[in-house]
Amino acid sequence: QVTLRAGAEFDAHRVNQYTLTLRAACPGEEEVEGRLFVQVTAGQVLRCDAPFASAGGDVVRVPADVAPQTPLYVVLPQPLGGLTVSGGCPGFRLRNQDTPLTLTRQGLVLAPAGGFNPSKDTQTFRLEIEVMDRHGHNCSGAVTVEVLPSRRPSVTFLEPQRAVMVPEGTSPLEVVTQVHASGDNVRYAILAPAAPALFTINEVTGEIRSTRRLEVAHARLLIRAYNALHPADHATATLNITVQGTDRRAPSCVPAISVSQVPETVSPGSTVVTLRCTEPAGTEGCLRYTLEGPPASLSRFRMEGPRLQVNTTLDYDSEAVAAVGFQFTATIVVTAGGQSPRSTRVPVLVTVTPVNEFTPACPNGATFTVLETAAFGSTVGRVAGTDRDYPPDSLEYSLEGGTGPTQPFSIDTRTGEHAAPSPAPTAPPWHPWVPSTSCCPAGEIRVVGPLDSQRHKSYRLTVRLTDTRNDLDPAKRRSRLCDVAVRLQAVPNQTPVCTPEVQELRITARLGGRQPVTRLACQGSPDGATLAYTITGGNEDGHFRLEGNTLFYLPDDLAEPRTFVLLVEVWGGPSAPRRSTVVALVVHVTPQSTPVPPSTTTQLTTLQKEPLVVTRTEVTWHPPAWFVAVLTVSSALLLATLGCMAWSLLCR
Secondary structure: OOOOOOOOOOOOOOEEEEEEEEEOOOOOOOOEEEEEEEEEEOOOOOOHHHHHOOOOEEEEEEEOOOOOOOEEEOOOOOOOOEEOOOOEEOOOOEEEOOOOOOOOOEEEOOOOOOOOOOOOOOEEEEEEEEEEEOOOOEEEEEEEEEEEEEOOOEEEEOOOOOEEEEOOOOOOOOEEEOOEEEEEEEEEEEEEOOOOOOEEEOOOOOOOOOOOOOEEEEEEEEEEEEEOOOOOOEEEEEEEEEEOOOOOOOEEEEEEEEEEEEOOOOOOOOOEEEEEEEOOOOOOOEEOOOOOOOOHHHEEEEEEEOOOOOOOOOOOOEEEEEHOOEEEEEOOOOEOOOOOOOOOOOOEEEEEOOOOOOOOOOOOOEEEOOOOOOOOOEEEEOOOEEEEEOOOOEEEEEEOOOOEEEEEEEEOOOOOOOOOOOOOOOOOOOOOOOOOOOOOOOOOEEEEOOOOOOOOOEEEEEEEEOOOOOOOOOOOEEEEEEEEEEEEOOOOOOOOOOOOHHHHHHHEEOOOOOOEEEEEEEEEOOOOOOEEEEEEEEEOOOEEEEEEEEEOOOOOOOOEEEEEEEEEEEEEEEOOOOOOEEEEEEEEEEEOOOOOOOOOOOOOOOOOOOOOOOOOOOOOOOOOOHHHHHHHHHHHHHHHHHHHHHHHHHHO
């Protein structure tokens, strides 16, 4: 029998025929010799990956908390077609059956259906797998699965055994107690009794509630806590619930409900409320005081006997305090000792009130530049102050010295996203504070008077920042003065120039639509600002119209030739005072039926006479501040006198 040596492989492209010389001899006979020819033909060859087919096999490591039926290993990531084993079964066969792992027909190694055992030690499973194709070619290998201990915390009850006392007459669906277990994705269930008649449990929170009105009884519950994603990770606890008779009354406390307000500057160790609790017999002995509630409340308050004290600072301006709405809730549990402990629960509500601790801060480098021709109401810049007190949008802005000729600016009291000011509240707004990327509203500085760079190169303004809603007492405010510099940027004093300034024009009135007369050629400031044109004289009958710099004649039933003298004012931009020039246009209009000179083209002629000088004076009166004040007071007194006279007449 001739067999293939272990580890040998054929390659028809390199060697397609082998010649074997065989010698055989029997005792007492001569040796005979023969040759065997082995021809190798090209065909599909099945090969397994090197790590899998090696002597030690491949190794894969997985955590113990991997989900059930999770693929752990692929024997052939790209299997050859037609894989079968003897009998026509799929081409993957597991030689050893002493393993909880599963091998699929696609060559996938899956985790156990119930998951791995959450052991603290490393578990090892070795799988020996054989692969065969339809031609009988096969390969084999091994894979070792090392199950590492899970790093996630296992489900554990903090109290494996508990005894709970419940008063008789507890209403249905009232919370009796609550169980807690540590771990991930913890869920709760009652194992025993299988069909509990008196109690039910919330599978998420662990709260145990009564299902009906309770009478004197005793119940033993076996509670299971488990990981919802890995049910094999679980723990159990025993809960003994005793329903006490009505004669076992709980302690009575004064006050029964505590509602308190404390400032944010209260020091740790200060007492918020002191309970006066007595047993039904009228004594105060053997009473225990514990605090229950959210973690935020338990970290900031503590019980010292019957006194509820502040445990740490209560910063109203912090995000943590704002997240709970500036209110902390808790429950003081007063328990009377003995064979059957009885307890009373006192709800507590503590409200933290703000204290104006910080002074507003000025912005850095408040310097602005504005054109001296800026119009009334133009925005110069925004002064953005900051305040570390909550709420951050409570700043008001004012300008020291007021508004006047020496300070032609004003500042909005409150601008920004929260532009409309709100009245000072008698109590702080109890809504969670979500810090925003935008800071406090900024005070907007505006122009409210004429600017002249020749008289003032710059202005030095003093802005007062005042916080308004940072304390429970609206009168307690803090303010700071901030310096703001406003520089004036000069604008060239250039009057528009028109060429020529006086024109004499002749046109023949035609029937139909409007008729263009001339186009004014004027040049304004070097920055190319748009010029404005208007007819200021000579157009009382409305025979002409200006559209931009083009003059149009509007035909009518003109019977005889007529001469019009038009004055056109040209100015540039909204500067104050307005700098303008006047162009004089002498237009001779001849009706179409009247003989006209042979030339019908428009003739532009500069008149050879004295220049026409047009002078326009703008009178502006700026009353002094004292005059405005006296006028206002006098008007008020006059109105009051008239009102009194009218009242006396009506009374008569």
